[in-house]
Every structure is written in C-alpha cells, then in structure tokens.
Amino acid sequence: METRTRAALGAVAALLLLAGCTSSVRGTPGAAGLRDPYFPKLGNGGYDVRHYALTLAYDPADGRLDATAEITARATQDLSAFNLDLTGLTVSGATVDGAPAAVNRAGSELTLRPRTDIDKGQEFRTTVTYSGVPEKITDSDGAGEGWLRTEDGALALGEPAGSLAWFPGNHHPSDKATYDITVTVPQGLRAFSNGERRSERTANGRTTAVWRSAEPMASYLAMVAIGRYETKSVPATGAAGIPVLSAADPSVAAKSAPLLDRIPELLEWSRENFGPYPFSSAGAIVEPTGDVGYALETQTRPVLPQNAFDVETLVHELAHQWYGNSVTPATWRDMWLNEGFATYAEWLYAEDFEDTPAQESFEEAFATEVNWAFPPAEPPTERNLFDPPVYERGAMVLHKIRQRTGDDTFYEILAGWPATHRHGNASTDDFIAYVEDVAGEDLDEVWDVWLYGDEKPERPN
The missing domain is CATH 3.30.2010.30 (Zincin-like)
Known part of the structure; x- marks a missing residue:
C-alpha cells in the first residue's frame, strides 16, 4: 500500500511538473493595438518588424492591386497569434515560416494564428497574399491618404495611418523597419518609392522597378508614386x-x-x-x-x-529627414518634435538667405492667435495633430531654447539630437532630458510656459 501510494504521488507530481512546464512556454496572442494616445488601435504587440518585402502589381485601368507582403519580425513574447493592420483588400492566404496560418479579419485587424507557437526572441517570416482596389482614407481633418488614384496612376501616402490601406504591417511609428518595394505597372508608366532604385526593366508590356530602403523607416513614411x-x-x-x-x-x-x-x-x-x-x-x-x-x-x-x-516647403520637408524620419516620434503625441524642428528650419533659412532674423519669425508667430489654441505637446484630439500650434508654437519652443542657451549650445542641440537618436524613436521627455543635459541646467520655464502652458505670455521676450 505504501509503495503504491508513493508511486501514485510520484506520477501526479510528474504530471503537474509537465503541465507547469507546458504552461510556462505556451504562447499568448500579441496585443491588437499599442494604446497610442491618439490612435490606440494602431500597431500591434508581441513582435518587432525587421524588414518588409512588398511586391505590388497595379493596373490603373481598373484600380486593382495584386500584392504579396513578406514580413520578417522578431517575437518579443511567446506568441500563439499576432495581428497585422490592414484595411480593405482581400487576403487570399498567409503563411508563417512557410506553413499555412489561420487568418481572421475584424475591421482593420488581420489576426494570424501560426501552426505552432513562436518563442520569444525567435525571428519568423510571415507572407500575406492580398488583392483588390485599395482605399482612399479620409482623415478627421478632411485630408486624403492611403491609396490615391491619379489621372495616370496612383500615389500611396500614409500619415498618420494611410499605409494600412496598401500593405499589412505593424503600422505604428515606434516599429521601424527596412524595406524592399517592387512595383510592376503597365509599360509607359514608371513607379517611384523610397530609398535607392536597384533596378528597372520592361518586358511583356510591363515595367518593374525595385526600390530598397536600407535604413529603418516608419510605415507612415513609405510611399509609392505611379505615373508618367x-x-x-x-x-x-x-x-x-x-x-x-x-x-x-x-x-x-x-x-x-x-x-x-x-x-x-x-x-x-x-x-x-x-x-x-x-x-x-x-x-x-x-x-x-x-x-x-x-x-x-x-x-x-x-x-x-x-x-x-x-523653397520654404522644400526646406521644411528636407529638414524632416533628420527630424521625424531619422529620429521618429515614440508616439503621435510627440508630433511637435517633427513639425517644430521643420518649421524652425524655415526660420533658419529665412535668417541665412532672406535677411529675416529668426526673432522676427518668432514674433510673428507669437502674435498669431491661432498658435495659442493649445500647447504643442498636448493636442486635444487626433484631429489637432497637424494644427498650427504643433508647427508654429513648436518652433517657438526651440527659439526660446536658443535664447536661453545661446547659439553655440543651441546649434550643438540641433545636430546632436538627431545624431543621438539616429534611426530610432524618441519622446518629448527624451528631448527635455537631452536639452537639459547639453545645456547643463534645467529649463523649466521654457517647458512650463512654451511647451505645456495654456496661457499666452503678455510679451514674447
């Protein structure tokens, strides 16, 4: 009796141990959305995309897109399933590491369940085949993004969320990746994209261009332009x-x-x-x-x-290559870091080439009442992300830093900030800490009044 009891207890213990081990490695679904302050459902949890290889064939005659997205990612948790952002279009199949994966759709969420769980730290490759007529997305401010049909082709743009209209992915700026984008169009048209053109060839009445972006890119910055x-x-x-x-x-x-x-x-x-x-x-x-x-x-x-x-707009957009594209916002709340720097670049250009001191541009912005609708670091809603305070008052913050620290330190900040976070992401808190470290002092008055303050000061100085 004693021997049987010990044997039974041993068997139970072994089963419990086995169950415990199985439980500890069993994957769970990645989050559907990253809880961004303005776009909580945008992006997905559980993995980090390393590379997108997009193969697109577009026919302007009927607006149809036939495409394949091959996504290389690393799991940041044990995964039983994960999501991709995709709106519209019809998914005909998906694989994970070559094996068919179950696919479910719910609005703009595409859920994939691989045949076997993916271990934390494992690199995996997902292939999604899809087609249809991509959508134009009308933002809350009335602007159009996504896949825009033109007279002779199309234009794919993605800020803040238009990229999910033409390829599946993790469409939040915090998940940057490298890209290969291959586009096939009818002969006579040409396709342009980001990065470097690796090849362009015409055969059987179709022209195919291959583009590569070797440096990490947020999905909202990806684009395709098709036309003559x-x-x-x-x-x-x-x-x-x-x-x-x-x-x-x-x-x-x-x-x-x-x-x-x-x-x-x-x-x-x-x-x-x-x-x-x-x-x-x-x-x-x-x-x-x-x-x-x-x-x-x-x-x-x-x-x-x-x-x-x-020239002013071109200077602005080129400045974004440093501020916004190389050092990218951690969340959409940090948008003023993009637009404030790019607007200040316009002020610097006017100072260097148009005999307009930055102080004069600052005073003009200060006198413009619409710039005081809200603090640049706290837009009230997603509809306000591209409103004047984010641009003009964001630039005013930088000018106050320049006044406080002097030109030598300020220009050190101008170049040092994108160098410190080159090809990465950064938040407003990161910027405040960086500026105060370089300046060697706290700048609470700048942040409290110009970045976060609700009231307009009586005077600009």
Missing part, C-alpha cells in the same frame, strides 16, 4: 555626397525644374546645421495640385503638390 514622370538626377558627387533622384509629373516638370535643381544645395545647407544627412539617397516627387492636397516628408523622397512647391 520626368526625372532629374544628380550623382553622388554632388553637394553632400548624396545621389539625388527626383520625379515630376510632365504637366508640372518645367515649372518644378529650377527648384529641384537646388536640392543638393539645400541638403548641404541642412548638413551644416543639422549634421550628416542620415540616409543614402535623396530627392522629391512633384505632383499636380489636384493629386494631393498637402506636402509630406516621405523618407528620402518627399512628395509635394505643385501649388506648395516653394
């Missing part, structure tokens, strides 16, 4: 040693050419102020005004409508 473009290129021997490739719609190419020719010069001026250019290529895409209603700092190759293609 005229191109301008400057080899790497140009100013700043960066190859420049730009494209313009034929209807605006002649008018755009003089300013496109100035990109190497503007990059060199930017390098002198902001430090080394953080990417391996540069350029711009110029569209007819009706194709897009705003300029956007898409990585390495900003997109600008003809009616906004002036």
Whole structure:
C-alpha cells in the first residue's frame, strides 16, 4: 500500500511538473493595438518588424492591386497569434515560416494564428497574399491618404495611418523597419518609392522597378508614386555626397525644374546645421495640385503638390529627414518634435538667405492667435495633430531654447539630437532630458510656459 501510494504521488507530481512546464512556454496572442494616445488601435504587440518585402502589381485601368507582403519580425513574447493592420483588400492566404496560418479579419485587424507557437526572441517570416482596389482614407481633418488614384496612376501616402490601406504591417511609428518595394505597372508608366532604385526593366508590356530602403523607416513614411514622370538626377558627387533622384509629373516638370535643381544645395545647407544627412539617397516627387492636397516628408523622397512647391516647403520637408524620419516620434503625441524642428528650419533659412532674423519669425508667430489654441505637446484630439500650434508654437519652443542657451549650445542641440537618436524613436521627455543635459541646467520655464502652458505670455521676450 505504501509503495503504491508513493508511486501514485510520484506520477501526479510528474504530471503537474509537465503541465507547469507546458504552461510556462505556451504562447499568448500579441496585443491588437499599442494604446497610442491618439490612435490606440494602431500597431500591434508581441513582435518587432525587421524588414518588409512588398511586391505590388497595379493596373490603373481598373484600380486593382495584386500584392504579396513578406514580413520578417522578431517575437518579443511567446506568441500563439499576432495581428497585422490592414484595411480593405482581400487576403487570399498567409503563411508563417512557410506553413499555412489561420487568418481572421475584424475591421482593420488581420489576426494570424501560426501552426505552432513562436518563442520569444525567435525571428519568423510571415507572407500575406492580398488583392483588390485599395482605399482612399479620409482623415478627421478632411485630408486624403492611403491609396490615391491619379489621372495616370496612383500615389500611396500614409500619415498618420494611410499605409494600412496598401500593405499589412505593424503600422505604428515606434516599429521601424527596412524595406524592399517592387512595383510592376503597365509599360509607359514608371513607379517611384523610397530609398535607392536597384533596378528597372520592361518586358511583356510591363515595367518593374525595385526600390530598397536600407535604413529603418516608419510605415507612415513609405510611399509609392505611379505615373508618367520626368526625372532629374544628380550623382553622388554632388553637394553632400548624396545621389539625388527626383520625379515630376510632365504637366508640372518645367515649372518644378529650377527648384529641384537646388536640392543638393539645400541638403548641404541642412548638413551644416543639422549634421550628416542620415540616409543614402535623396530627392522629391512633384505632383499636380489636384493629386494631393498637402506636402509630406516621405523618407528620402518627399512628395509635394505643385501649388506648395516653394523653397520654404522644400526646406521644411528636407529638414524632416533628420527630424521625424531619422529620429521618429515614440508616439503621435510627440508630433511637435517633427513639425517644430521643420518649421524652425524655415526660420533658419529665412535668417541665412532672406535677411529675416529668426526673432522676427518668432514674433510673428507669437502674435498669431491661432498658435495659442493649445500647447504643442498636448493636442486635444487626433484631429489637432497637424494644427498650427504643433508647427508654429513648436518652433517657438526651440527659439526660446536658443535664447536661453545661446547659439553655440543651441546649434550643438540641433545636430546632436538627431545624431543621438539616429534611426530610432524618441519622446518629448527624451528631448527635455537631452536639452537639459547639453545645456547643463534645467529649463523649466521654457517647458512650463512654451511647451505645456495654456496661457499666452503678455510679451514674447
């Protein structure tokens, strides 16, 4: 009896131990959304994307996109399932490491359940095949993003969330990755994207271009431009040693050419102020005004409508390559770090080339009442992320830092901030800590009054 009891207890203990071990390694689903202050459902938890390989075939005649997304990621937890952001389009199949995965759709959430759990720290590869007519997304402020059909092609833009209209992914700025984007279009059209063009060939009535972004990029900065473009290129021997490739719609190419020719010069001026250019290529895409209603700092190759293609806007979008693209916001609440720096770049350009001191630009912004609608670091809702206070009052914060620290320290901050967080993410708290460390003093008055204050000071100084 005693022997049987001991044996039974031993068997129970072994089963409990086995159950405990199984429980400790069993995966759980990754979070559907990263709880961003303004877009809580955007992005996904449980993994970190390393690389996107997107293969797109587009026919402007019917607007159909046939595509495959191959996503290489590393699990940040034991995963039984994970989500991708994708709106519209029809998913015909998905695999994880070559094995079929179960797929479920709920709104813009695409849930994949692999055949076996993925261990924390494991790198895995997901392939999603999808097709359909991609959507234009109308933002709360009325702007259009996502996949925008044009007279002769299409334009894919993604700030803040338009990228989920044309490829599945982890669409939050905190998860940056490298990209290969291959686009096939009917012969006679051309496709442009971010980074460097690796090849372009025409066969059987179709033209395929392969683009590579070797430096990490947030998904909202990815773009595709399809149309009948005229191109301008400057080899790497140009100013700043960066190859420049730009494209313009034929209807605006002649008018755009003089300013496109100035990109190497503007990059060199930017390098002198902001430090080394953080990417391996540069350029711009110029569209007819009706194709897009705003300029956007898409990585390495900003997109600008003809009616906004002036030197101030180009300086602004090029400055974003340092502020926003290389050092990217940790959340959308940190948007003022993008726009404040890019706006201040306009003030610096006016100071250097137009005999307009930055103090004069500051005073003009100070006198503009709309800039005091809310603190730049605390937009009330997602509809206010691109309102004037984020831009103009954000630039005022930088000018107050300049006044407080002096030019030598301020220019050290200008170049040091994007160097310290090169190709990474940073928050407003990170910026405050960095500035005070470089300045060697606290700047509470600047933060309390200019960055977070609700009341307009009586005087600008």
